[in-house]
Structure formats: structure tokens, C-alpha cells
Amino acid sequence: MSMQKQQEPQTTGHVWDGDLQEYNNPLPNWWLIGFYLTVIFAIGYWFLYPAWPIAGTYTKGFATITYTNDKGVTKTVHWNSRALLMEETNAAVAKQKPYYDKIGSMTPEQIARDPDMNSFVISAGKSLFSNNCAACHQQGGVGKMGFAPNLTDDDWLYGGHFDQIQQTITLGRHGYMPPFKGVLNDQQMTELADYVLSFTKVPVNPESAKAGDALFHSETAACYYCHGANAKGRTVIGSANLTDNIWLWANVPAAKTVADKEDAIKHVITNGLHKGVMPTWGGRLSPDQIKLLTVYVHDLGGGQ
């Protein structure tokens, strides 16, 4: 360095306005060589991969990629990341295939009892559930009040046995409750709400609850037709069990006062329900995928 200081500064030799000169600070060679190498690399890249846009098209490059599309046709095209994704997806599917082959020949219960298969269900089911079911049932199957049932508790509207869950997923469900607006007056509805709340030890007026009990089993309201004489619901038609702590349509747990809880239930009785719709998955998912989801959902709620 000290030697450099003694030197006159190097200039490019250009002079403007008589005395304005430009210092010459050449780049280090290692830097220049590195720069030229990146240029050479870039040229090689242009020849191999899609690079330059030209009018409505682009240079495709000489590199090719072979993949099999979803119709089973194997194609060789110029290199592109979409085909790469297809190829990688196929590889992943091929890895899952031995498991799916086994699922085809096993009953859901056998799958749930086999440690290896059950582990596969927990891992593969998580992504299958997230892609297809979580839009309504939420991530982890926790459900949403007033929208989609919680799958992690032990209350099953249409039954929690393997075959019932499998049927629910395959065919879908449509829950319906008629509106009682105009059929029952406000007091009758309050009595019915009190009767329902009395099952879970909510401090309601016992007289009113008793009247509700009578009304529930009478032909006037005829609640027992669907909800059963014991009010525990019927899995065949998916009518709710009214005696437990699980609520889907009337947000009773969030209501603070008894009056609010009554109102939540009365709202459902007044307007009925026509929105408990679960779509049919039979045509969208393969029978093996549905069987896998059956085991997964069964495991979520601890099963029945």
C-alpha cells in the first residue's frame, strides 16, 4: 500500500476543459473473471431454458422435460416449471400408492387398528381434510357455530360409526327443520326453550320448562317427531340431540343471561333450518380417499 501512495495517481488519459481528468481504478481481475463467467452462464441458460420474449411467444430452449398428465398421457415438452410440478406430484402420488392400495382392501376399522396405516391416515388425512373439508369444518375440524358442526367432539348428528361417517362423506347431508313462526306463539317458544335448557342445568323457570315438556310431546308443536321422545335426536335424519352440551345452530354457550340463551333457541324454532347442507363427495373424491377421510374424521372425534 505504501508503494501505491508514492505513485502518481493513474488516470484514463482523457482530459476535459484543459485540466479535468478521470482516475483509472480498474476492477480487480478476480471480479472481472467472475463477471464474465456469469455472462457465459447466462448465455448457456438462454439456450437451455425458456428465456427471451418475442412478440406473442418466447424462446423455448433446448432442455426438455417428460411428464405424465392427469389423463395418463406421457408428454415431452420444453422445460417448464409446471411440468416439473406435475412430475413431482406424480412421484409423490406413486409414493402414496402402496398405502392407497392397502386402503382399498381394508375396512376402515382394520385401517384404524393398523399402526402403520393409521399413521398414514393421520399424515395424509391432514392434507386431504385441509384441501376439501376445512373450508366449512375449519382447520383441525373444529367446526363453526351456526355453520358447520365440530368434528372433534363426541356428538355426531348422523352417527359416528365408520359406516355412518363414510355414508355422510359419500352422499352428503341436508339438515332441515321447519319454521314454527305463526304456529307457536312467543310464550310457547319460551317454554320450549326453557325445556331444552333444563337438560343442561341452566337455571330456568321450572314451571315454564314443565309446560315446554308437555308442548314438546304434544301434537301442537310435535317436536318429538324428529327429536325423539327423549329429545336426544335421531341419527337417521340428523336431528340434533337437545339434551347435551353441544350446540351448533343456537349459540347457547356464548349467551350470557338465561334470557339470551332462550332467545338463541327461540330464533331457531321461529325460523327453522334450511342450511345444514353438506355436499356430496362421492364423485369428487375416490372411494379410497373417502375411506381414508372416514378413518381420519373418526379419529378426530375419538370415534364411536
Added chain:
Amino acid sequence: MENQDSLELYQKRIPIITRSVKGKFRRFKTAVLLLGFAVFFLLPWIPWHRAHGIPQAVAFDVGQRKFYIFNLIVYPQDVFWLAFLLFIAAVFLFFITTLLGRAFCGYFCFQTLWTDAFMFVERWMQGERPVRMKLQKQAWNGEKLVKVGGTYVIWFLISFWTGMTFVLYYGYAPDLLHRFFIGDAASAAYITVFGLTFSTLIAAGFMREQICAYVCPYGRFQSVMYEPETLAVTYEYRRGEGKNGRIGMKGELKQREKRQEQGYGDCIDCGICVQVCPVGIDIREGLQYRCISCGLCIDGCNEVMKSVGFPQGLIRYDSELNAESAAPKAPHLHWKRLKVLGYFAALVIMTTGLVMDIVNEKDFEYSVEQIRQPLYVTMSNGDIRDRYEIRLTNQADESVRFHISAEGLPPGALNLGLMQDALVHSGHSIIVDVGVELKPDQIKQYKSFEFVIQSLTNDKDRVEVPMNFFSESSGI
């Protein structure tokens, strides 16, 4: 571009042409070289019986994610052993450095070993130092081509086999070697062999001491760890130089008494210590950052001192403290120091910890995590349920059945669903989801409990995993 004569930023490397030497440090260095090479080159070829996996004493199966080291199988979950080992290696390096200086550099470092081996080849092919110097100055002719070319060919072969051997650790050596030559090995094998062949050739054949001086960080930070008590290669300046400096052996100066009368030192300025030095320094100028503490100059000097009948040890391993004292005593290890003992204690504790951990290793890996979506759920009867995901990996050679239970929970609270005792195949992992259900009034009492995972094959393989029960009242 510029005036090259006056504006050279770096000095050109002066080639180091070393003279061979005999002595105890050279013998030790050769012994370490032979041992090191024997271990490195032969280890992949030792067969080892295993029920599953590669039948080779040491094999790193990256595909199966299992490292076989004799009877030990290391899984990715054990990666902290590697971290532990690196800690121990670091502390061991500090410990040795504070006692003996850069002994690692001089005798054990692979840069030193391979450079040393290449220098043997050089001498064997081209002859001793003066012959090699003559050869270097000589114009290119058939003889030079054969000697220098032959050296490069042998260097290349050693480098190639070094890269090849490294790769052989990552598979079943005979099979991998065969596949390598018929073009059937993984591309990673070819890339690694290519890379290691050329890096070995360049580092040990051409860059040599420049690696230590400019590339290697260890050499530089070890220098900082020298203390006055550290044993370093030391030239006893007062004895060597006397009052009037060093001087050659001529006339009556061949007698030590006469030299001392005339104020000359014991150094006869033969230059052997410089000629044998693999890093090209003159140790008589004092301790330098390039010195790798290999002791070859000590051997060289001792041999010369013996032949001229002067006492040996003009150059020796000695501490600055002793060598510069008024009356130097015989060099000895200064180990009674807080730093040395501290390093030693750390080494003992860490090594014991690592060994204990490896010895007590269970034949399975586990993890238990609470499922956090949902964190808890209210059941139809008002009970609260938490769910937990248990992962088990069987590291034993055979299939093992595991029993999962819980301690510190009321009876019936643990719900294993349909998964009772779970059979896990060798090397496989499984996931089991279990539920714990508590009545609202039990939550306070059973805030924490333990999962017990017990192998039904081996009583010793049992873990108790403390867990917490979460609910709304937990304040989460």
C-alpha cells in the same frame, strides 16, 4: 496496465523445496501419517455383520438416514451428538493449544498429512532437495518430464483415491466402487469425487503452507491462544547467537570453547532448520504465525549438533517463560494452570456426558405434542377433552410392540381409541393420536400428568413424558 515492477501488491510465492530429515519428531509424524492413512483408507473396507442395513463397519446411509458406526446406529434425531462432539473437539483443541501450541497443525491436521505424503512422493520421484532444486532450474527435457510428470500422476492417483474413499463411506464400498466405474453411481458420488480429487491435489500438491497461512482459520486463532507457558518450537537465541552472532565452522571456530571465547553462538548457520521447514520459515527469527509446530527443524538441528559435538536442543519445544529465564531448565509441561485444568475439567464432563448419553440410548425415539387445533373441546356431557399426538420411531433391529399408558390421571380418562399396543417395525415411525377426558371438577386436580411409553420387548425401553392438560380455566 501499471508498472508491474514497483506495483506488486503481493509477493510471489517462493516455492518451498524441503530437505528430508531424521529424528524422533519425524518418526512420530510418520507414525501419525501411517496410522491416519490406514484408518481413513481402510475403514470403509471392514465388513460388519448387521441384521439390517449396510454390512460395513462404518457406513453413512444418507438415503435411509442411518449412520452405522460399528455397533452404534445414529439416527437424524441424534444429531445433537454431532454438536456435542464438535464442542468437545473445540475444547480439546484449546486444551492442546494452551499446553503444546499448534501440535494439531504439525502432526494431525489432514492438510499436514496429505502435504507430507505428497512430499514423500516428490522426494521418491525426484530425489533429495539439491537434486530437486537443480531439476527445477533445468530446461524441460525427457528426464524432467518423466520425473515431474510422474510425481503429478502419483499425486493425482492419491487425490482420486482420497475422494473415492470419502465417498465409499456413504454406501456399501465394494458395490459402490463397482457402480462408480460402470457409471451407475449417484451423481452426488461423481461430483464429490471430482471435487475432492481436485481440492486435494491443489491443497496438498500446490497450495500447501498457503492453506495454513491464508485459508485456515484454526491456525490463526490458535496463535492467539499461545501463552508464555505454552510449549512452542523455540530457538534458544542467547545460546545460538552469543554476543557476536552466529558463524560457520571454519578453522579454530570448530571448537566450542574458542567460539565462546570469541563471543560467537552455537549456531553454525548451516541452514538445515530452514531447509527442512515445510512452511519455509527461519525459526531463528523467533516464533512466527506460519510455524505449524511440527518439530522438523528440531530434528534437523539436533542431528547437526550431534555431528559437530555440540549439546543438542538449540532448537527445542520450550516455553517462552523457561527459554528466556536467566538459567533455562529442562523444558517441561506447564499444566498446573487454572486455564489448563479448566479446559480439562470441561473436556472430562462433556466427554462423560456424551458417552453416558450414547450408552444409555433408548432403542426408540419419541415425541409427544398436544394437538393445538382445537386446544381442548367440550364433550356432550360437559367433560373436557385434550388430544395428544405421539410419534414413535423404532430404532431397534427388530419389530417392537409399544404400550402407551398414563400416570397421574383418573381411571378411564385416557382414551387410546382403537390403537391399543402399537407394533412398530424396525426403522419405522408411527403416529398415534390419543385423547384425555376430564370432568370439569377434575381439571384443577389433574393439571399435569405423565404419558408412559413402554416397549413390550425390552423393559429398559420406557419413558415417562410429563404433559399438561389445557382447558379454558388454564387461562390459555
